[in-house]
Amino acid sequence: MSHEQFKQCIEECLRCMVACNHCYTACLEEEDVAMMKECIRLDRQCADICGFAAQAMSTNSMYAREICRICAEVCEACGNECKKHDMKHCQECAEACLRCAKVCREMAA
Amino acid sequence: MSHEQFKQCIEECLRCMVACNHCYTACLEEEDVAMMKECIRLDRQCADICGFAAQAMSTNSMYAREICRICAEVCEACGNECKKHDMKHCQECAEACLRCAKVCREMAA
Amino acid sequence: MSHEQFKQCIEECLRCMVACNHCYTACLEEEDVAMMKECIRLDRQCADICGFAAQAMSTNSMYAREICRICAEVCEACGNECKKHDMKHCQECAEACLRCAKVCREMAA
Amino acid sequence: MSHEQFKQCIEECLRCMVACNHCYTACLEEEDVAMMKECIRLDRQCADICGFAAQAMSTNSMYAREICRICAEVCEACGNECKKHDMKHCQECAEACLRCAKVCREMAA
Structure with a gap:
């Protein structure tokens, strides 16, 4: 794994973390919160x-x-759920998740 | 601050973390999830x-x-919210939060 | 997995986390810090x-x-390293790690 | 606080986190690890x-x-320590810390 791929994977994970947290906060403020449960x-x-x-x-852990392999699976599950909802925060989150899933899968390979 | 008070504060924080996470998970599964938003x-x-x-x-951070001072405020806010709801998970969480708030406040003093 | 086993595994993980953080802090204060690097x-x-x-x-994650399976491996590696050193913080940490490894392995099974 | 400042502060914090973790890992591998203790x-x-x-x-916490106010102080302390060492990882970390300190201080104001 090149240093560049490593750096890119950290960045995608952090971008996805922020997108998920924004989507989470926005979902909790949606009128129909029950629909956003999952x-x-x-x-x-x-x-x-x-x-x-x-x-x-970033700590070069064993x-x-x-x-990253587990992260790829979770990102895919989250991205697929977010894709079902039309809100901008969900669509942006889905995109970040599916990109992160791809990069994490390559890192884990 | 004695070693014993320090140890006790770590334990109360971890107990409160677990109680809050259990309550969070259970709240998301309540039928009237909108009521549990806060x-x-x-x-x-x-x-x-x-x-x-x-x-x-536990890392002896500066x-x-x-x-701990901020934690005490958040625990108090969370405990007061949980107290409003009759469910067992909320009542147990409220108790853990208010105990943790007390110990954190002493630690911060 | 029974509720009791689940609860016990959370407790062992948190006990091990605290023991590792104490050992980490103490290792950094040892005179021969180079020997404690690993x-x-x-x-x-x-x-x-x-x-x-x-x-x-505690959030009932997928x-x-x-x-827990990965945690068991890391706990075993850390416990085996700590066992090599005579200091009380290392011996206590080794014990916490090896107990946590066992419980996590059962949880993952 | 504008959305743009908020977004920038998240980014600086994550950049600083990665720089600190890289510096940490590299410091532990330095020959004279005792000198790098602090x-x-x-x-x-x-x-x-x-x-x-x-x-x-990113979770819009209370x-x-x-x-951010505490983070600014820690970043400043860490940046000032890193500045003392000539290694590239320390110099880069110092820069990230001092930039993050500035942005966090503005966020906290």
């Missing part, structure tokens, strides 16, 4: 593992790649 | 700062006391 | 994943078990 | 609070500004 749940899980993946990579 | 929001904020306070104290 | 490195990695595992379990 | 200690404390500040801001 999105809220996955946004937090995804933000948490993205943040942890960035931490693991488990960085394994975390 | 509880969900504060549970996560409180869990996050409690975890961070425990981290700061900012441990200041984090 | 211990410092693993203490932080282990504390980080233990904290994350507790977070994942990836909680997978994190 | 840098290692502050790098971790700074990375931890920068990550937490980004989390607090305590985001107060964390």
